[in-house]
């Protein structure tokens with residue numbers, strides 16, 4: 001399924017795959033890689049191909065977000081430095097490849113991302129926001145001009161990312177969510193499920209309050 005949010009294309013391949021966001025020739029998260037032919041034809045319908053993608057940005061090191069990286073032969077792979085080692089070693093536990101019954105090839109990332117770094121993607125100027133908690137090197141991307149937050153598995157429209165997994169840390173996750181509330185995002189483009197197209201910060205505030213009431 002394809003959904004257009006302005007010039008950002010959201011691709012959803014299956015329940016297992018992460019959301020894949022396409023902006024110009026950049027892909028944000030690549031899914032499991034299990035649905036190669038489906039992704040091939042969806043890209044074709046957009047007049048794109050695997051080879052035309054120049055950059056893949058991974059919001060974190062989990063298999064359902066990085067498993068498809070290898071299909072983009074011409075793309076540079078970018079990930080936060082604290083999750084980079086998982087790509088390099090293809091650790092089945094930290095990448096959760098074992099959990100998804102998938103196989104990863106070790107791959108040294110081309111670009112290491114850091115908090116505060118600016119990334120020009122298509123017409124957008126994104127800021128890298130380091131949001132540890134779901135994994136140590138989880139990142140979000142924020143476009144302050146359009147108030148768009150791409151949040152990976154840190155937050156979703158209806159919940160927060162799991163922390164009961166290797167590398168997870170609940171305290172850090174909630175600290176990260178507070179950081180995101182401070183950005184006052186209007187649009188939330190999460191790593192799974194539906195996007196939030198207005199007042200996204202209210203969703204984040206509600207998640208924060210839910211936690212306080214536990």
Ligand SMILES: [Zn+2]
Nearest residue numbers: 060062134153
């Ligand atoms: Zn994840």
